Amino acid sequence: MIRIQPGPVLVEVERSGVVESVHTGHVIVLDADGTVRSSTGDPDQPIFGRSSLKPLQAVGLLRAGHPSDDLSEVALAAASHSGSDEHLRRIEAALNSDGLTEQDLECPPDLPIGLAERRKYLTEGRSERRLAMNCSGKHTAMLRTSLRNRWPISGYLAPDHPLQAHLAATVAQLCGEPVAATGVDGCGAPLFGLSLSGIARAFSRMASATGGELHTVAEAMRQYPDLVGGSGRAVTRLMQGVPGLIAKDGAEGVFAAALPDGGAVALKIDDGAERAAQVAVVAALRQLGVSGAALDELGVLEVLGGGSPVGRIRPALPLRH
Template sequence: MTQTFTVSSAVELAVVERSGFVESRHSGSAIVLDPEGVVLESLGDVDSPILPRSSLKPLQALGCVTAGAALDGERLALATASHSGTDRHVAVVRDILDAAGLDESALQCPPAWPGDAPTRDDLVRRGEGPSRVRMNCSGKHAAMLLACTSAGWDPASYLDPAHPLQAHIREVVERLTGARVSATAVDGCGAPVYGMSLTALVRALHRIGTASERSPFALHRSAGTLVRAVRENPWTIDGPGRPDTIAIERLGVFAKGGAEGVMVMVAPDGTTTALKVLDGSGRAATAIALALLEKHGALAAADVAATMAQLPLPVLGGGREVGAIRPTV
Protein backbone atom coordinates (compact mmCIF):
# COMPACT_ATOMS: atom_id res chain seq x y z
CA MET A 1 0.00 0.00 0.00
CA THR A 2 1.31 3.45 -0.94
CA GLN A 3 1.46 5.77 2.07
CA THR A 4 2.18 9.39 2.82
CA PHE A 5 4.93 10.53 5.18
CA THR A 6 4.86 9.53 8.84
CA VAL A 7 4.48 11.41 12.10
CA SER A 8 8.15 10.88 12.90
CA SER A 9 9.19 12.59 9.65
CA ALA A 10 6.85 15.59 10.10
CA VAL A 11 7.57 18.88 11.87
CA GLU A 12 5.36 21.28 13.80
CA LEU A 13 3.73 23.84 11.50
CA ALA A 14 1.12 25.47 13.77
CA VAL A 15 -0.33 25.41 17.25
CA VAL A 16 -3.76 26.11 18.72
CA GLU A 17 -3.45 28.37 21.74
CA ARG A 18 -6.23 28.86 24.31
CA SER A 19 -5.79 31.33 27.17
CA GLY A 20 -2.02 31.03 26.91
CA PHE A 21 -2.18 27.21 26.87
CA VAL A 22 -1.02 25.33 23.75
CA GLU A 23 -3.94 22.97 23.38
CA SER A 24 -3.15 21.30 20.04
CA ARG A 25 -0.32 21.05 17.54
CA HIS A 26 -0.49 20.62 13.76
CA SER A 27 2.52 18.86 12.26
CA GLY A 28 3.26 18.29 8.60
CA SER A 29 5.70 19.06 5.81
CA ALA A 30 6.29 22.09 3.63
CA ILE A 31 8.59 23.38 0.92
CA VAL A 32 9.31 26.87 -0.44
CA LEU A 33 10.86 27.80 -3.81
CA ASP A 34 12.27 31.19 -4.71
CA PRO A 35 11.13 33.07 -7.84
CA GLU A 36 13.72 31.17 -9.90
CA GLY A 37 12.56 27.78 -8.61
CA VAL A 38 15.44 27.19 -6.19
CA VAL A 39 14.55 25.55 -2.87
CA LEU A 40 14.60 28.13 -0.07
CA GLU A 41 13.35 25.90 2.74
CA SER A 42 12.24 22.34 3.27
CA LEU A 43 10.41 21.28 6.40
CA GLY A 44 9.75 17.62 7.20
CA ASP A 45 9.47 14.98 4.50
CA VAL A 46 8.82 16.61 1.12
CA ASP A 47 9.73 13.58 -0.99
CA SER A 48 7.19 10.97 0.14
CA PRO A 49 3.92 10.95 -1.81
CA ILE A 50 0.83 12.89 -0.88
CA LEU A 51 -2.56 13.20 -2.55
CA PRO A 52 -2.91 16.89 -3.47
CA ARG A 53 -6.72 16.67 -3.58
CA SER A 54 -8.18 19.98 -4.78
CA SER A 55 -4.75 21.60 -4.93
CA LEU A 56 -4.43 19.54 -8.13
CA LYS A 57 -7.24 21.52 -9.78
CA PRO A 58 -5.02 24.11 -11.51
CA LEU A 59 -3.24 21.22 -13.26
CA GLN A 60 -6.53 19.51 -14.13
CA ALA A 61 -7.94 22.76 -15.50
CA LEU A 62 -4.89 23.14 -17.74
CA GLY A 63 -5.43 19.57 -18.90
CA CYS A 64 -8.98 20.50 -19.92
CA VAL A 65 -7.85 23.65 -21.74
CA THR A 66 -5.09 21.87 -23.66
CA ALA A 67 -7.60 19.15 -24.59
CA GLY A 68 -9.72 21.78 -26.30
CA ALA A 69 -12.01 23.33 -23.67
CA ALA A 70 -12.45 27.01 -24.55
CA LEU A 71 -12.26 28.57 -21.10
CA ASP A 72 -11.23 32.04 -20.00
CA GLY A 73 -12.07 34.62 -17.34
CA GLU A 74 -14.64 33.50 -14.81
CA ARG A 75 -15.15 30.17 -16.54
CA LEU A 76 -11.46 29.27 -16.39
CA ALA A 77 -11.20 30.37 -12.77
CA LEU A 78 -14.30 28.32 -11.88
CA ALA A 79 -12.70 25.25 -13.51
CA THR A 80 -9.92 25.63 -10.92
CA ALA A 81 -12.21 26.27 -7.97
CA SER A 82 -13.49 24.61 -4.83
CA HIS A 83 -16.39 27.00 -4.82
CA SER A 84 -18.95 27.61 -2.09
CA GLY A 85 -22.00 27.00 -4.28
CA THR A 86 -23.50 30.49 -4.42
CA ASP A 87 -25.93 31.36 -7.21
CA ARG A 88 -23.13 33.33 -8.87
CA HIS A 89 -20.88 30.27 -8.92
CA VAL A 90 -23.68 28.06 -10.21
CA ALA A 91 -24.46 30.47 -13.05
CA VAL A 92 -20.90 30.12 -14.37
CA VAL A 93 -20.95 26.32 -14.04
CA ARG A 94 -24.19 26.24 -16.04
CA ASP A 95 -22.60 28.51 -18.63
CA ILE A 96 -19.75 25.99 -19.08
CA LEU A 97 -22.27 23.16 -19.40
CA ASP A 98 -24.23 25.15 -21.98
CA ALA A 99 -21.03 25.55 -24.01
CA ALA A 100 -20.68 21.77 -23.90
CA GLY A 101 -24.27 21.28 -25.05
CA LEU A 102 -25.07 19.47 -21.80
CA ASP A 103 -27.15 20.04 -18.69
CA GLU A 104 -26.62 19.35 -14.99
CA SER A 105 -27.57 15.70 -15.37
CA ALA A 106 -24.22 15.13 -17.13
CA LEU A 107 -22.30 16.05 -13.97
CA GLN A 108 -21.03 12.99 -12.09
CA CYS A 109 -19.86 14.73 -8.93
CA PRO A 110 -22.07 13.85 -5.92
CA PRO A 111 -25.00 16.09 -4.93
CA ALA A 112 -24.09 18.47 -2.12
CA TRP A 113 -25.32 21.44 -0.16
CA PRO A 114 -23.53 24.71 -0.92
CA GLY A 115 -20.76 25.63 1.46
CA ASP A 116 -22.09 29.19 1.61
CA ALA A 117 -24.43 29.33 4.62
CA PRO A 118 -26.80 32.08 3.34
CA THR A 119 -27.23 30.21 0.05
CA ARG A 120 -27.93 26.97 1.88
CA ASP A 121 -30.48 28.69 4.12
CA ASP A 122 -32.20 30.12 1.06
CA LEU A 123 -32.38 26.69 -0.57
CA VAL A 124 -33.92 25.21 2.58
CA ARG A 125 -36.54 27.97 2.68
CA ARG A 126 -37.37 27.20 -0.96
CA GLY A 127 -37.70 23.51 -0.21
CA GLU A 128 -34.73 22.56 -2.36
CA GLY A 129 -32.08 19.98 -1.46
CA PRO A 130 -28.50 19.11 -2.37
CA SER A 131 -27.58 19.14 -6.06
CA ARG A 132 -24.59 18.28 -8.21
CA VAL A 133 -24.21 21.82 -9.53
CA ARG A 134 -23.82 23.14 -5.96
CA MET A 135 -21.02 20.66 -5.18
CA ASN A 136 -17.73 22.51 -4.74
CA CYS A 137 -16.05 20.61 -7.59
CA SER A 138 -18.81 21.15 -10.16
CA GLY A 139 -16.74 23.73 -12.06
CA LYS A 140 -13.96 21.20 -12.58
CA HIS A 141 -16.45 18.57 -13.70
CA ALA A 142 -18.16 20.97 -16.10
CA ALA A 143 -14.75 21.85 -17.59
CA MET A 144 -14.00 18.14 -18.03
CA LEU A 145 -17.29 17.68 -19.85
CA LEU A 146 -16.56 20.65 -22.11
CA ALA A 147 -13.13 19.20 -22.90
CA CYS A 148 -14.79 15.89 -23.84
CA THR A 149 -17.37 17.40 -26.17
CA SER A 150 -14.73 19.68 -27.72
CA ALA A 151 -12.38 16.75 -28.40
CA GLY A 152 -15.11 14.34 -29.51
CA TRP A 153 -14.67 12.04 -26.51
CA ASP A 154 -17.49 10.20 -24.71
CA PRO A 155 -18.74 12.47 -21.90
CA ALA A 156 -20.57 9.62 -20.14
CA SER A 157 -17.36 7.96 -18.94
CA TYR A 158 -15.27 11.07 -18.33
CA LEU A 159 -14.25 10.03 -14.78
CA ASP A 160 -12.76 6.70 -15.81
CA PRO A 161 -8.95 6.91 -15.25
CA ALA A 162 -8.52 5.21 -18.64
CA HIS A 163 -10.69 7.80 -20.44
CA PRO A 164 -8.76 9.84 -23.06
CA LEU A 165 -9.34 13.03 -21.08
CA GLN A 166 -7.99 11.59 -17.84
CA ALA A 167 -5.01 10.10 -19.68
CA HIS A 168 -4.33 13.55 -21.14
CA ILE A 169 -4.67 15.26 -17.74
CA ARG A 170 -2.24 12.75 -16.23
CA GLU A 171 0.25 13.55 -19.00
CA VAL A 172 -0.10 17.28 -18.28
CA VAL A 173 0.36 16.62 -14.56
CA GLU A 174 3.58 14.72 -15.22
CA ARG A 175 4.86 17.43 -17.57
CA LEU A 176 4.27 20.16 -15.00
CA THR A 177 5.59 18.23 -11.99
CA GLY A 178 8.52 16.72 -13.85
CA ALA A 179 7.82 13.40 -12.12
CA ARG A 180 5.88 10.24 -12.72
CA VAL A 181 2.59 9.85 -10.88
CA SER A 182 3.18 7.54 -7.89
CA ALA A 183 -0.44 6.47 -7.31
CA THR A 184 -3.95 6.98 -8.67
CA ALA A 185 -6.88 7.35 -6.27
CA VAL A 186 -10.50 8.49 -6.40
CA ASP A 187 -11.02 12.02 -5.09
CA GLY A 188 -14.04 12.98 -2.99
CA CYS A 189 -15.80 14.28 -6.11
CA GLY A 190 -15.22 11.03 -7.99
CA ALA A 191 -12.45 12.27 -10.32
CA PRO A 192 -9.00 10.68 -10.41
CA VAL A 193 -6.40 12.28 -8.15
CA TYR A 194 -2.71 11.53 -8.49
CA GLY A 195 -0.09 10.86 -5.85
CA MET A 196 3.06 12.97 -5.92
CA SER A 197 5.60 14.46 -3.55
CA LEU A 198 5.33 17.98 -2.18
CA THR A 199 8.50 18.70 -4.15
CA ALA A 200 6.78 17.68 -7.39
CA LEU A 201 3.63 19.64 -6.51
CA VAL A 202 5.48 22.84 -5.63
CA ARG A 203 7.47 22.65 -8.88
CA ALA A 204 4.24 22.36 -10.87
CA LEU A 205 2.68 25.34 -9.10
CA HIS A 206 5.84 27.37 -9.53
CA ARG A 207 5.75 26.68 -13.27
CA ILE A 208 2.09 27.67 -13.41
CA GLY A 209 2.45 30.70 -11.15
CA THR A 210 5.39 32.17 -13.06
CA ALA A 211 4.17 31.32 -16.57
CA SER A 212 3.82 34.04 -19.18
CA GLU A 213 0.90 34.48 -21.53
CA ARG A 214 3.53 35.39 -24.14
CA SER A 215 5.44 32.11 -23.76
CA PRO A 216 6.31 30.22 -26.96
CA PHE A 217 4.84 27.12 -25.29
CA ALA A 218 1.05 26.69 -25.43
CA LEU A 219 0.84 25.02 -22.01
CA HIS A 220 2.68 27.91 -20.37
CA ARG A 221 0.54 30.48 -22.17
CA SER A 222 -2.56 28.72 -20.86
CA ALA A 223 -1.06 28.64 -17.36
CA GLY A 224 -0.43 32.38 -17.45
CA THR A 225 -4.02 32.95 -18.55
CA LEU A 226 -5.30 30.72 -15.74
CA VAL A 227 -3.37 32.61 -13.06
CA ARG A 228 -4.62 35.94 -14.38
CA ALA A 229 -8.21 34.63 -14.44
CA VAL A 230 -8.01 33.59 -10.78
CA ARG A 231 -6.38 36.83 -9.63
CA GLU A 232 -8.98 38.88 -11.51
CA ASN A 233 -11.88 36.77 -10.18
CA PRO A 234 -10.96 35.71 -6.64
CA TRP A 235 -14.62 35.16 -5.71
CA THR A 236 -14.72 32.16 -8.04
CA ILE A 237 -11.99 30.08 -6.44
CA ASP A 238 -13.59 29.73 -3.00
CA GLY A 239 -16.31 32.18 -1.96
CA PRO A 240 -17.18 35.29 0.04
CA GLY A 241 -15.23 35.45 3.31
CA ARG A 242 -13.43 32.15 2.67
CA PRO A 243 -9.65 31.68 3.03
CA ASP A 244 -8.48 31.28 -0.59
CA THR A 245 -10.61 34.18 -1.76
CA ILE A 246 -9.44 36.42 1.10
CA ALA A 247 -5.76 35.68 0.42
CA ILE A 248 -6.10 36.32 -3.31
CA GLU A 249 -8.13 39.52 -2.86
CA ARG A 250 -5.85 41.06 -0.23
CA LEU A 251 -2.41 39.88 -1.31
CA GLY A 252 -2.61 39.02 -5.01
CA VAL A 253 -1.36 35.50 -4.40
CA PHE A 254 -2.43 32.46 -6.40
CA ALA A 255 -3.82 30.12 -3.73
CA LYS A 256 -5.51 26.73 -3.89
CA GLY A 257 -6.35 24.69 -0.84
CA GLY A 258 -7.05 20.98 -0.93
CA ALA A 259 -8.77 18.56 1.41
CA GLU A 260 -6.75 16.79 4.11
CA GLY A 261 -4.65 19.83 4.94
CA VAL A 262 -3.02 20.55 1.56
CA MET A 263 -2.24 24.09 0.40
CA VAL A 264 -0.33 25.62 -2.50
CA MET A 265 0.36 29.33 -2.83
CA VAL A 266 2.33 31.50 -5.25
CA ALA A 267 3.28 35.07 -4.31
CA PRO A 268 3.18 37.82 -6.94
CA ASP A 269 6.98 37.64 -7.25
CA GLY A 270 6.88 33.89 -7.98
CA THR A 271 7.94 32.60 -4.56
CA THR A 272 5.94 29.38 -4.15
CA THR A 273 5.05 27.09 -1.28
CA ALA A 274 3.29 23.74 -0.95
CA LEU A 275 2.42 22.04 2.33
CA LYS A 276 0.43 19.25 3.90
CA VAL A 277 -0.83 19.21 7.48
CA LEU A 278 -0.46 15.55 8.39
CA ASP A 279 -3.61 15.20 10.53
CA GLY A 280 -5.71 16.34 7.55
CA SER A 281 -6.99 19.54 9.13
CA GLY A 282 -6.99 22.53 6.82
CA ARG A 283 -7.81 25.13 9.48
CA ALA A 284 -4.20 26.35 9.72
CA ALA A 285 -3.09 25.71 6.13
CA THR A 286 -3.65 29.20 4.68
CA ALA A 287 -1.99 30.86 7.66
CA ILE A 288 1.03 28.53 7.42
CA ALA A 289 1.47 29.28 3.72
CA LEU A 290 1.24 33.02 4.31
CA ALA A 291 3.75 32.80 7.16
CA LEU A 292 6.22 30.92 4.96
CA LEU A 293 5.94 33.45 2.14
CA GLU A 294 6.35 36.32 4.60
CA LYS A 295 9.35 34.60 6.21
CA HIS A 296 11.13 34.53 2.85
CA GLY A 297 10.35 38.14 1.99
CA ALA A 298 7.72 37.50 -0.67
CA LEU A 299 4.90 39.19 1.28
CA ALA A 300 5.04 42.23 3.57
CA ALA A 301 4.55 41.48 7.27
CA ALA A 302 1.90 44.19 7.73
CA ASP A 303 -0.10 42.92 4.76
CA VAL A 304 0.07 39.34 6.03
CA ALA A 305 -1.01 40.42 9.52
CA ALA A 306 -4.01 42.29 8.09
CA THR A 307 -4.96 39.25 6.02
CA MET A 308 -4.55 36.86 8.95
CA ALA A 309 -7.00 39.02 10.88
CA GLN A 310 -9.66 38.19 8.28
CA LEU A 311 -9.13 34.41 8.47
CA PRO A 312 -11.06 32.10 10.84
CA LEU A 313 -8.14 31.74 13.24
CA PRO A 314 -9.51 33.01 16.59
CA VAL A 315 -10.15 30.51 19.39
CA LEU A 316 -13.30 31.37 21.37
CA GLY A 317 -14.24 30.82 24.99
CA GLY A 318 -17.59 31.93 26.32
CA GLY A 319 -18.24 33.75 23.07
CA ARG A 320 -15.11 35.88 23.23
CA GLU A 321 -11.67 35.52 21.71
CA VAL A 322 -9.25 33.81 24.11
CA GLY A 323 -6.59 32.53 21.73
CA ALA A 324 -5.75 31.73 18.15
CA ILE A 325 -4.50 29.19 15.65
CA ARG A 326 -0.92 30.32 15.11
CA PRO A 327 1.71 29.23 12.56
CA THR A 328 5.06 28.24 14.11
CA VAL A 329 7.15 27.97 10.93
Protein backbone atom coordinates in the same frame (compact mmCIF):
# COMPACT_ATOMS: atom_id res chain seq x y z
CA MET B 1 0.44 0.85 0.25
CA ILE B 2 1.80 4.39 0.50
CA ARG B 3 1.65 5.73 4.04
CA ILE B 4 2.32 9.43 4.58
CA GLN B 5 4.81 9.84 7.41
CA PRO B 6 3.93 12.57 9.91
CA GLY B 7 5.99 15.73 10.12
CA PRO B 8 6.86 18.14 12.92
CA VAL B 9 4.41 20.44 14.70
CA LEU B 10 3.49 23.34 12.39
CA VAL B 11 0.51 24.89 14.17
CA GLU B 12 -0.49 25.01 17.82
CA VAL B 13 -3.79 25.77 19.52
CA GLU B 14 -3.46 27.73 22.77
CA ARG B 15 -6.41 28.18 25.13
CA SER B 16 -6.09 30.18 28.33
CA GLY B 17 -2.32 29.81 28.36
CA VAL B 18 -2.36 26.05 27.66
CA VAL B 19 -1.39 24.53 24.29
CA GLU B 20 -4.21 22.00 24.09
CA SER B 21 -3.80 20.81 20.47
CA VAL B 22 -1.12 20.71 17.79
CA HIS B 23 -1.12 20.06 14.05
CA THR B 24 1.85 18.39 12.37
CA GLY B 25 2.70 18.45 8.69
CA HIS B 26 5.08 19.26 5.86
CA VAL B 27 5.96 22.50 4.06
CA ILE B 28 8.26 23.59 1.26
CA VAL B 29 9.07 27.19 0.35
CA LEU B 30 10.78 27.95 -2.98
CA ASP B 31 12.58 31.16 -3.83
CA ALA B 32 11.92 32.88 -7.15
CA ASP B 33 14.85 31.04 -8.78
CA GLY B 34 13.45 27.66 -7.74
CA THR B 35 15.90 26.98 -4.93
CA VAL B 36 14.56 25.73 -1.61
CA ARG B 37 14.36 28.54 0.91
CA SER B 38 13.03 26.28 3.66
CA SER B 39 11.77 22.76 4.05
CA THR B 40 9.92 21.30 7.03
CA GLY B 41 9.09 17.63 7.35
CA ASP B 42 9.35 15.56 4.17
CA PRO B 43 8.00 17.51 1.18
CA ASP B 44 9.37 14.92 -1.24
CA GLN B 45 7.10 12.08 -0.16
CA PRO B 46 3.97 11.61 -2.31
CA ILE B 47 0.67 12.98 -1.06
CA PHE B 48 -2.73 13.34 -2.64
CA GLY B 49 -2.82 16.96 -3.74
CA ARG B 50 -6.63 17.00 -3.70
CA SER B 51 -8.17 20.19 -5.07
CA SER B 52 -4.87 22.08 -4.99
CA LEU B 53 -4.23 20.26 -8.29
CA LYS B 54 -7.27 21.77 -10.02
CA PRO B 55 -5.32 24.68 -11.57
CA LEU B 56 -2.90 22.15 -13.08
CA GLN B 57 -5.80 20.14 -14.44
CA ALA B 58 -7.24 23.37 -15.86
CA VAL B 59 -4.01 23.78 -17.83
CA GLY B 60 -4.56 20.30 -19.24
CA LEU B 61 -8.14 21.15 -20.16
CA LEU B 62 -6.98 24.22 -22.09
CA ARG B 63 -4.29 22.20 -23.84
CA ALA B 64 -6.93 19.66 -24.85
CA GLY B 65 -9.05 22.38 -26.44
CA HIS B 66 -11.49 23.56 -23.78
CA PRO B 67 -13.95 25.50 -25.94
CA SER B 68 -14.12 28.80 -24.03
CA ASP B 69 -11.64 31.64 -23.74
CA ASP B 70 -13.78 33.27 -21.04
CA LEU B 71 -11.48 33.62 -18.03
CA SER B 72 -14.40 33.29 -15.62
CA GLU B 73 -15.05 29.79 -16.97
CA VAL B 74 -11.35 28.94 -16.66
CA ALA B 75 -11.43 30.12 -13.04
CA LEU B 76 -14.41 27.87 -12.34
CA ALA B 77 -12.56 24.93 -13.90
CA ALA B 78 -9.85 25.51 -11.28
CA ALA B 79 -12.32 26.15 -8.46
CA SER B 80 -13.61 24.56 -5.31
CA HIS B 81 -16.47 27.02 -5.30
CA SER B 82 -18.53 27.87 -2.23
CA GLY B 83 -21.84 27.27 -4.00
CA SER B 84 -23.22 30.79 -4.22
CA ASP B 85 -26.07 31.58 -6.60
CA GLU B 86 -23.51 33.28 -8.84
CA HIS B 87 -21.33 30.16 -8.95
CA LEU B 88 -24.30 27.96 -9.83
CA ARG B 89 -25.67 30.37 -12.42
CA ARG B 90 -22.37 30.61 -14.27
CA ILE B 91 -21.75 26.85 -14.26
CA GLU B 92 -25.26 26.07 -15.45
CA ALA B 93 -24.86 28.61 -18.27
CA ALA B 94 -21.59 26.96 -19.33
CA LEU B 95 -23.29 23.56 -19.42
CA ASN B 96 -26.21 24.87 -21.43
CA SER B 97 -23.93 26.57 -23.95
CA ASP B 98 -22.94 23.11 -25.20
CA GLY B 99 -26.37 21.53 -24.88
CA LEU B 100 -25.45 19.81 -21.60
CA THR B 101 -27.48 19.65 -18.41
CA GLU B 102 -26.79 19.05 -14.74
CA GLN B 103 -27.70 15.39 -15.29
CA ASP B 104 -24.57 14.97 -17.43
CA LEU B 105 -22.35 15.78 -14.44
CA GLU B 106 -20.93 12.70 -12.73
CA CYS B 107 -19.94 14.42 -9.50
CA PRO B 108 -22.22 13.46 -6.59
CA PRO B 109 -25.09 15.65 -5.40
CA ASP B 110 -24.02 17.84 -2.51
CA LEU B 111 -24.72 21.02 -0.55
CA PRO B 112 -22.62 24.19 -0.93
CA ILE B 113 -19.39 24.08 1.07
CA GLY B 114 -19.46 27.78 1.99
CA LEU B 115 -21.06 28.23 5.41
CA ALA B 116 -23.11 31.31 4.47
CA GLU B 117 -23.98 29.81 1.10
CA ARG B 118 -25.10 26.55 2.69
CA ARG B 119 -27.29 28.35 5.24
CA LYS B 120 -28.98 30.39 2.51
CA TYR B 121 -29.41 27.34 0.32
CA LEU B 122 -31.07 25.31 3.09
CA THR B 123 -33.19 28.22 4.28
CA GLU B 124 -34.64 28.37 0.78
CA GLY B 125 -35.62 24.71 1.06
CA ARG B 126 -33.19 23.42 -1.54
CA SER B 127 -31.61 19.96 -1.38
CA GLU B 128 -28.39 18.37 -2.58
CA ARG B 129 -27.69 18.63 -6.28
CA ARG B 130 -24.76 18.01 -8.57
CA LEU B 131 -24.51 21.65 -9.57
CA ALA B 132 -23.98 22.69 -5.94
CA MET B 133 -21.08 20.29 -5.49
CA ASN B 134 -17.90 22.36 -5.15
CA CYS B 135 -16.18 20.58 -8.07
CA SER B 136 -19.00 21.13 -10.57
CA GLY B 137 -17.02 23.80 -12.42
CA LYS B 138 -14.19 21.37 -13.10
CA HIS B 139 -16.63 18.66 -14.14
CA THR B 140 -18.39 21.04 -16.51
CA ALA B 141 -15.05 21.90 -18.11
CA MET B 142 -14.23 18.18 -18.40
CA LEU B 143 -17.53 17.51 -20.17
CA ARG B 144 -17.12 20.40 -22.58
CA THR B 145 -13.53 19.44 -23.40
CA SER B 146 -14.60 15.85 -24.04
CA LEU B 147 -17.30 17.06 -26.42
CA ARG B 148 -14.76 19.21 -28.25
CA ASN B 149 -12.57 16.15 -28.82
CA ARG B 150 -15.49 13.81 -29.60
CA TRP B 151 -14.59 11.71 -26.60
CA PRO B 152 -17.42 9.95 -24.74
CA ILE B 153 -19.09 12.10 -22.10
CA SER B 154 -20.58 9.11 -20.32
CA GLY B 155 -17.89 7.67 -18.09
CA TYR B 156 -15.62 10.72 -18.47
CA LEU B 157 -14.25 10.12 -14.94
CA ALA B 158 -12.76 6.69 -15.71
CA PRO B 159 -8.95 6.74 -15.32
CA ASP B 160 -8.55 5.23 -18.80
CA HIS B 161 -10.81 7.82 -20.46
CA PRO B 162 -8.73 9.83 -22.97
CA LEU B 163 -9.37 13.06 -21.07
CA GLN B 164 -8.20 11.66 -17.74
CA ALA B 165 -5.10 10.11 -19.28
CA HIS B 166 -4.28 13.50 -20.79
CA LEU B 167 -4.84 15.31 -17.48
CA ALA B 168 -2.65 12.84 -15.57
CA ALA B 169 0.16 13.36 -18.07
CA THR B 170 -0.22 17.14 -17.86
CA VAL B 171 -0.09 17.23 -14.07
CA ALA B 172 2.98 14.97 -14.03
CA GLN B 173 4.73 17.14 -16.63
CA LEU B 174 4.01 20.36 -14.75
CA CYS B 175 5.22 18.90 -11.45
CA GLY B 176 8.31 17.40 -13.09
CA GLU B 177 7.75 13.93 -11.67
CA PRO B 178 5.67 10.81 -12.38
CA VAL B 179 2.35 10.26 -10.62
CA ALA B 180 3.14 8.04 -7.64
CA ALA B 181 -0.40 6.82 -7.03
CA THR B 182 -3.86 7.30 -8.49
CA GLY B 183 -6.95 7.36 -6.30
CA VAL B 184 -10.52 8.64 -6.43
CA ASP B 185 -11.24 12.16 -5.22
CA GLY B 186 -14.37 13.14 -3.30
CA CYS B 187 -16.01 14.28 -6.54
CA GLY B 188 -15.28 10.94 -8.23
CA ALA B 189 -12.48 12.21 -10.49
CA PRO B 190 -9.07 10.55 -10.62
CA LEU B 191 -6.73 11.88 -7.94
CA PHE B 192 -2.95 12.00 -8.29
CA GLY B 193 -0.22 11.34 -5.75
CA LEU B 194 2.66 13.80 -6.10
CA SER B 195 5.17 15.47 -3.82
CA LEU B 196 4.75 18.91 -2.30
CA SER B 197 8.05 19.79 -3.97
CA GLY B 198 6.54 18.97 -7.36
CA ILE B 199 3.34 20.88 -6.62
CA ALA B 200 5.34 23.95 -5.53
CA ARG B 201 7.39 23.76 -8.75
CA ALA B 202 4.22 23.62 -10.84
CA PHE B 203 2.68 26.60 -9.06
CA SER B 204 5.92 28.54 -9.47
CA ARG B 205 5.86 27.89 -13.21
CA MET B 206 2.23 28.90 -13.49
CA ALA B 207 2.49 32.10 -11.46
CA SER B 208 5.56 33.33 -13.37
CA ALA B 209 4.38 32.33 -16.86
CA THR B 210 4.10 35.15 -19.37
CA GLY B 211 2.11 33.31 -22.02
CA GLY B 212 0.34 30.10 -22.97
CA GLU B 213 -2.07 28.00 -20.97
CA LEU B 214 -0.17 28.41 -17.69
CA HIS B 215 -0.50 32.18 -17.92
CA THR B 216 -4.17 31.92 -18.88
CA VAL B 217 -5.05 29.86 -15.81
CA ALA B 218 -3.03 32.13 -13.53
CA GLU B 219 -4.73 35.23 -14.93
CA ALA B 220 -8.16 33.63 -14.58
CA MET B 221 -7.50 32.95 -10.89
CA ARG B 222 -6.18 36.47 -10.33
CA GLN B 223 -9.11 38.12 -12.05
CA TYR B 224 -11.77 35.92 -10.47
CA PRO B 225 -10.59 34.88 -6.99
CA ASP B 226 -14.22 34.93 -5.84
CA LEU B 227 -15.05 32.19 -8.34
CA VAL B 228 -12.06 30.03 -7.32
CA GLY B 229 -13.34 29.94 -3.73
CA GLY B 230 -15.94 32.29 -2.38
CA SER B 231 -16.75 35.13 -0.01
CA GLY B 232 -14.74 34.89 3.20
CA ARG B 233 -12.71 31.86 2.09
CA ALA B 234 -8.97 32.05 2.87
CA VAL B 235 -7.96 31.15 -0.69
CA THR B 236 -10.05 34.01 -2.09
CA ARG B 237 -9.00 36.54 0.52
CA LEU B 238 -5.32 35.78 -0.05
CA MET B 239 -5.58 36.31 -3.80
CA GLN B 240 -7.59 39.49 -3.27
CA GLY B 241 -5.09 40.81 -0.73
CA VAL B 242 -1.74 39.91 -2.29
CA PRO B 243 -1.12 41.37 -5.77
CA GLY B 244 -0.43 38.70 -8.38
CA LEU B 245 -0.72 35.76 -6.00
CA ILE B 246 -2.31 32.53 -7.16
CA ALA B 247 -3.47 30.11 -4.47
CA LYS B 248 -5.51 26.93 -4.20
CA ASP B 249 -6.69 25.03 -1.16
CA GLY B 250 -7.46 21.34 -1.08
CA ALA B 251 -9.17 18.86 1.20
CA GLU B 252 -7.22 17.15 3.96
CA GLY B 253 -5.11 20.19 4.75
CA VAL B 254 -3.36 20.83 1.43
CA PHE B 255 -2.58 24.38 0.29
CA ALA B 256 -0.36 25.77 -2.48
CA ALA B 257 0.39 29.32 -3.56
CA ALA B 258 2.85 31.24 -5.72
CA LEU B 259 3.90 34.80 -6.54
CA PRO B 260 4.46 36.34 -9.99
CA ASP B 261 8.25 36.18 -9.48
CA GLY B 262 8.06 32.40 -9.03
CA GLY B 263 8.33 32.20 -5.26
CA ALA B 264 6.06 29.36 -4.15
CA VAL B 265 4.84 27.34 -1.17
CA ALA B 266 3.07 24.02 -0.80
CA LEU B 267 2.02 22.25 2.38
CA LYS B 268 0.10 19.34 3.83
CA ILE B 269 -1.34 19.15 7.35
CA ASP B 270 -1.17 15.56 8.56
CA ASP B 271 -4.58 15.47 10.24
CA GLY B 272 -6.27 17.32 7.38
CA ALA B 273 -7.30 20.36 9.44
CA GLU B 274 -8.34 23.31 7.30
CA ARG B 275 -7.68 25.78 10.11
CA ALA B 276 -4.07 24.66 10.38
CA ALA B 277 -3.51 24.79 6.61
CA GLN B 278 -4.69 28.40 6.53
CA VAL B 279 -2.37 29.47 9.35
CA ALA B 280 0.56 27.53 7.90
CA VAL B 281 0.27 28.90 4.37
CA VAL B 282 0.33 32.46 5.71
CA ALA B 283 3.46 31.69 7.75
CA ALA B 284 5.10 30.16 4.67
CA LEU B 285 4.23 33.18 2.51
CA ARG B 286 5.77 35.46 5.14
CA GLN B 287 9.05 33.64 4.56
CA LEU B 288 8.92 34.98 1.00
CA GLY B 289 8.53 38.52 2.31
CA VAL B 290 4.78 38.75 1.71
CA SER B 291 2.95 41.05 4.11
CA GLY B 292 -0.31 42.95 4.34
CA ALA B 293 -3.70 43.04 5.99
CA ALA B 294 -4.88 39.76 4.48
CA LEU B 295 -2.00 37.87 6.05
CA ASP B 296 -2.47 39.62 9.37
CA GLU B 297 -6.16 38.65 9.42
CA LEU B 298 -5.68 35.04 8.28
CA GLY B 299 -2.37 34.12 9.89
CA VAL B 300 -3.59 33.81 13.50
CA LEU B 301 -7.09 32.63 14.43
CA GLU B 302 -8.93 33.35 17.66
CA VAL B 303 -9.89 30.63 20.12
CA LEU B 304 -13.15 31.52 21.84
CA GLY B 305 -14.41 30.79 25.31
CA GLY B 306 -17.91 31.90 26.15
CA GLY B 307 -17.93 33.95 22.97
CA SER B 308 -14.80 35.94 23.87
CA PRO B 309 -11.17 35.40 22.71
CA VAL B 310 -9.20 33.27 25.19
CA GLY B 311 -6.40 32.01 22.97
CA ARG B 312 -4.98 31.65 19.47
CA ILE B 313 -4.32 29.18 16.68
CA ARG B 314 -0.84 30.19 15.55
CA PRO B 315 2.27 28.94 13.74
CA ALA B 316 4.59 26.81 15.85
CA LEU B 317 8.35 27.37 15.95
CA PRO B 318 9.32 25.73 12.62
CA LEU B 319 7.15 28.23 10.72
CA ARG B 320 7.48 31.40 12.77
CA HIS B 321 9.13 34.22 10.85
